[in-house]
Amino acid sequence: MLGGMHMTASVPPLPKIELLIDALEQLVTLPPGRRGPAPQILLTQLTEGPEAGRIADGLCARFSAGGRARVPFAQVAGEAETPRQEHVGATFQKIEEELLRNRPGGFGRLRLPQFRLMCGIVEADLAGCPLGAQATELRNRSYEAHCARSVFLRALQAVSGGEEPPPSIPGTAWYWLRRPLFGLLPRWWYGRRHGRRMTRKGSWYRTWAELPEGGPGFFTDACRLTVGAPGAARREPIVDVLLRALLADLERAFRHPRLSPWGRRRRHRVVLVFPQPPAIGDDTGRLLEQFPQAVEHTGCTGVMLMAAVRPGRERTESFAEAAITLKSWIGATGAGGARVVRVGVEPHADDEDAARWLGRYPEIAVGRSRSDAAPRAEAAVAAVAGVTVLGLLGGYGVAWLTARSDTACLGGSGASATPAPTASASASGGKGDGRSRPPDRSxxxxxxxxxxxxxxxxxxxxxxxxxxxxxxxxxxxxxxxxxxxxxxxxxxxxxxxxxxxxxxxxxxxxxxxxxxxxxxxxxxxxxxxxxxxxxxxxxxxxxxxxxxxxxxxxxxxxxxxxxxxxxxxxxxxxxxxxxxxxxxxxxxxxxxxxxxxxxxxxxxxxPDNHREARIAANFARHANIVQTAPGTCAPAKKAVVIGDPTDIYSANLSDRFAEEFEDVHRIWYPVQRPSASPPPKPKGQGGEWVSHTSQMADSICRRLKEEPRTVVYWAARAHEFENFLDDFDRRTGCNGQSTVLGGNDLDNAVVEQQRPSEKHLRLRLYYAAQALAKGSSPNxxxxxxxxxxxxxxxxxxxxxxxxxxxxxxxxxxxxxxxxxxxxxxxxxxxxxxxxxxxxxxxxxxxxxxxxxxxxxxxxxxxxxPVNKRLLILHDTRGGSPEIALECGIRDSRDEAKTWGPRNAFDCPRDQDDDKDGKGDDD
Missing domain, CATH: 3.40.50.2300 (Response regulator)
Structure with missing residues (x-):
């Protein structure tokens, strides 16, 4: 219910008062984002009379209609109905009670966490607590008070088993298993969260208490506000902190209006109304005095304070002048202390124009009335819709990522942005046009x-x-x-x-x-x-x-x-x-x-050929490198291994790769002696000898037609690679589409000079490299x-x-x-x-x-070197190579042990090789 005076009091029809009321109510209904610092309107009764109080009470009556508040307000008069809290004081108890009572429809629950925290602190009696333990005790009491208002925390306390373990051994063991998680951890987190909030840079408490950087924690400093703390003038700091905590909470109520259905309906300022002038020793006097500075400390814009006060030396304004002042504040944002206007009030005969206006507009104009059910329904619909959308998006995202990661070509499409020419290219006589060229000198x-x-x-x-x-x-x-x-x-x-x-x-x-x-x-x-x-x-x-x-x-x-x-x-x-x-x-x-x-x-x-072959075979078995459709690739099922039996490097590398990949067809190409005949027992299973790259290309094309998911492993030297690609493009029916995985002799300089991916557009080329000096530094x-x-x-x-x-x-x-x-x-x-x-x-x-x-x-x-770093690079058209795989030790305690999308695959390591019994040289 509304307070008893709300329905009977009315604004006295004094001359020009309608101008003041209209301007004041426009300030009240000003939406968030267009407000300046919270205004303070002091109705100064210049001569003996009740007019200032009647104006304040009449405004409260205008703030409600049909038994329901139209804007949030507190009419601070009389005693609070709740049990008295001696150290909080009747004024602040009454403010909280009125704010909880006078909320418009759709406003939602008003949370005052900092205010209630400070109320608990000023009511705490730490007289019997040792000095070194007072901060912890204060935190614990604050947490217990918070638990009393939270169903969730009360449930956690119940699950945690309370403060004392049961007498039985099994009960004690179970108690200490759950107590840290459900009892001690929430308490610690409560203290840490509130301590950081109250003392972080820019917080009102840190500003008010003048806490230095790295100074005492919040609960340590707040002990001076508790019952029995030393200091004669305790009441003033208590009023100061309660006022600032209240303003901070009221300002917080207007945050994130677009995210909350209740927040979107909080469009009007909270009005604190004090109809009676403050008595000597009353908290109201200190509150009114501190309000401007408290507004500055908290950055509050969502509150308006109106109070009847006794006359002083300060100049007052008439109703018309005050109306002009208030209207000048509409839409004027900014920061600082409260904007204060003192309005002089004197007895006067009723004014006909004022009475007519007050009769025509008996209540504050806030638009249509809102119900409490609307935001609840909106929140329920939004929750259901949000869960549904998140579920659909999550399912789609997982499906898309899974499908894409399962079929996406490793290293992209082969196209790459051409880097801008670099001035440094000219240092060696090169032409800085994306790919490096040999110098112009010999x-x-x-x-x-x-x-x-x-x-x-x-x-x-x-x-x-x-x-x-x-x-x-x-x-x-x-x-x-x-x-x-x-x-x-x-x-x-x-x-x-x-x-x-x-x-x-x-x-x-x-x-x-x-x-x-x-x-x-x-x-x-x-x-x-x-x-x-x-x-x-x-x-x-x-x-x-x-x-x-x-x-x-x-x-x-x-x-x-x-x-x-x-x-x-x-x-x-x-x-x-x-x-x-x-x-x-x-x-x-x-x-x-x-x-x-x-x-x-x-x-x-x-790294030697054994390590390189193990990594290359692992890469070919698991990486999506063989194109099966436009934009779609899969790992290789088979391999055609090209080697030179007369070359120590080539023969060793091709043998090792064949051992690791297993399902291979061997093609031997003796480069130095092309007419050489194969030995009576061909080296390797399925060995085939060729004397020209054209024969090699024909054989590879046949294998690709039998099994499209076949990779060509080039273990031969680099100088015949370009001839093979030319023959494969021109002389076979495979239309140049192939995937080649090269050994380390096919190094970056050769690839950059030959530019195979630019000349052979349907080629996917990967090759091993011990380093990518320009693009990837290990340490x-x-x-x-x-x-x-x-x-x-x-x-x-x-x-x-x-x-x-x-x-x-x-x-x-x-x-x-x-x-x-x-x-x-x-x-x-x-x-x-x-x-x-x-x-x-x-x-x-x-x-x-x-x-x-x-x-x-x-x-x-x-x-x-053990687990020596090795890269497999993907050649791109017009740009630098991309790293498709990195395995090995980059630096001290920094080893690449996995590779692939989401690091799905383990890198072969030398220790694993030793366990397999393959560490010895052949």
Missing amino acids: PRAVYDDAVAAITRQNKRADKAARSGDMVRTVGYLGVPVTAGDWDQAKYSGAIPEVRGIALAQEEINEQADQQKSSKVWLRVRLMDAGERFTRAPAAARALAKEVRAAERAGNGEQFLGVVGLGQSRPGTLSARNILAGAGLPMIGTAATAEEMQRSPMYRQVA VKGDDFRRRYHDAYGSDLWSNDARVPLAWDALGVLSEGINAAYQSAGTAPFGRGGVQAALERGVGGAEGLRGATGSLIYGEGAKV
């Missing part, structure tokens, strides 16, 4: 640039040696640039490897210059291995002879190791054996055939490498060539072994034996060495 000139960088570093090392620094020499055994055109030079790997060596030497010597007592300067000697490493044995013999001669002459061990050996060729194996016989440690760059590892002095930085060492490469060479054909960072890492591993031997020797001489011992133990220990291609973790005696 291969030899580009190669000589990198050689010149090594020569400069060697001169720096010689100068350091003359200054007494520790300097040693290592060799790089690799192929030189002999071809006069780029068609042949692009396959050799000479330029990218020498660039990697040059950049690594520069970094190593920079560190040696800074850490003279623990690092060794390196000279690098370039050793000509000849085309396909045919002259590598001769170069190795010459070096071995030189090393032995130096030993006999007593010149010490100045030459400490060799890097390179980047191709798995017969000449490479012979050179390896010769160098091992001379006691020279070796670190291989890009060679991956397992036969390379059959020497105690040899190690490599690239900070990779970032440093990329920066150095870009500074030296810009963006060119070899920016993404894995052989550059592999050469960088190889020299880095050998340098770490040399530094370890130097540090272990102390002041004694050190040599190749110490370097070999350090490499045998594994440089970097259990964490390994951070490299540009990933972490290099060598177990004791290991030849290949």
Whole structure:
């Protein structure tokens, strides 16, 4: 029911009062979003009389009609009907009671969480509680008071078992299983949530209490407001916090109006009306005094306060002047303290115009009346509709994602946006038009640039040696640039490897210059291995002879190791054996055939063919790479493996892939001896020998027609790949549609130069790579490498060539072994034996060495880094390759162990391989 005065009181018809009432009610009905700070209207009774109180009571009568409030308001007069709370005070009890009573239809339940929290705090008596436990006790009491108003929390308390466990052992065990979850956790969360809300930056409590950053928590500070807290003037801070908490809650009631059916109906300000002037010692006086500052602290716009007050020294305005002031506030948003207007009220005879207006408009105009049932029905309909829509969308989304992930082609359609030309492309003479081109200069000139960088570093090392620094020499055994055109030079790997060596030497010597007592300067000697490493044995013999001669002459061990050996060729194996016989440690760059590892002095930085084949077979079995319809792909069921039986790398890789994938057809293509006849027992099951790429293309097309879900695994060298694709497009009936998965010899530089996906539009090409230097750095060492490469060479054909960072890492591993031997020797001489011992133990220990291609973790005696990072890339038309798979260790405690959509597939790992018994070399 409404208060007793609402139905009988009316606004006295004083002259011009209708102007004030009209302007005031327009402010009340101003919707959220168009309001300024909460207004405060003080009706000042200038001479003796009841007019100010009658105006206030009359307004309350206008705020209701037909026994129901039309706007939310509180008529604060008389005693509250609820049991008295001594420390909260009658004024605030009456405000809460009136607000809960006088709510318009559709307004919904009014929640006052902060106000009730502060009421509980000021009523709490902590006199008997130890000082250090008062904050926790205050939180617990506040939580219990909150539970008394919440059915859900009362249920949790009941389930938790209360404060005391039962006497039986099973009961006690069950009690402590459920008590933390249902009792202690909700209490802790309540305290944390309210503590953060009340003391976060910008909160009214933090502003009022002047709490410093990182100061005491809310409940600790609030103890000063409890019963018996020290301080004579306790009433003033209590009124201050209760007022601010009330305004904060009332403002909160207008938030998110579009999300709540009740919030959409809360269109009018809450009006607090005080018809009687405050008595001496009454809370109302402090409340009226603090209202402007409280509005500023809380940012309240949804409240209007009207009160009858006694006259003071402040200037008052007439009804007409006050009406003009109030209308000026309509639509004027902003922030700050409350806008205050003091209206002078004096006795006067009834005014006919005012009486006529008040009779014509007896109540506030708020539009149509609203019912409580409407928002409930709307909420129910919205809930049902929301659940239905979410269910349908969820089902559709799951179905769509499942279907798409089951059939979507891995790596997209093959099209890719062409990157913008880069200025850095010109650094090496390239044409920055998306794909990198060979430089405009000769291969030899580009190669000589990198050689010149090594020569400069060697001169720096010689100068350091003359200054007494520790300097040693290592060799790089690799192929030189002999071809006069780029068609042949692009396959050799000479330029990218020498660039990697040059950049690594520069970094190593920079560190040696800074850490003279623990690092060794390196000279690098370039050793000509000849085309396909045919002259590598001769170069190795010459070096071995030189090393032995130096030993006999007593010149010490100045030459400490060799890097390179980047191709798995017969000449490479012979050179390896010769160098091992001379006691020279070796670190291989890009060679991956397992036969390379059959020497105690040899190690490599690239993952070997066994690991690559396991990952490639796993990829082909699970990835959607074979196109079955436009935009639809599936994993491969069968594979056609292309290998060269006369090539150590190719034969080993094709054998390993056939073992892992199993359902394969072998095609042997002896590139160096095309007319060679197959042996009496063809190598591998289902082996087929061809002498030309056209025969290979015909055979593959037949296999694709028999089983469309067939992948071509290219384990041969890269220089015949373009010829095969041309023959497959022109000479077969397969219309050029195929999926090819290439080995690591089909590297990024070759792909960027041949551009197969641009020339053969129905080709889906994937290929293995030890690194994607330009686009995917595994760690900070990779970032440093990329920066150095870009500074030296810009963006060119070899920016993404894995052989550059592999050469960088190889020299880095050998340098770490040399530094370890130097540090272990102390002041004694050190040599190749110490370097070999350090490499045998594994440089970097259990964490390994951070490299540009990933972490290099060598177990004791290991030849290949464990779980070495490997990528499978998808070639795109006109753009950089996309990473379709990444497996292996990027950095310390950072390993890619899964791949595919939603990381659905496990990466093959070396530990799993050892368990299967396949870790030994054949």
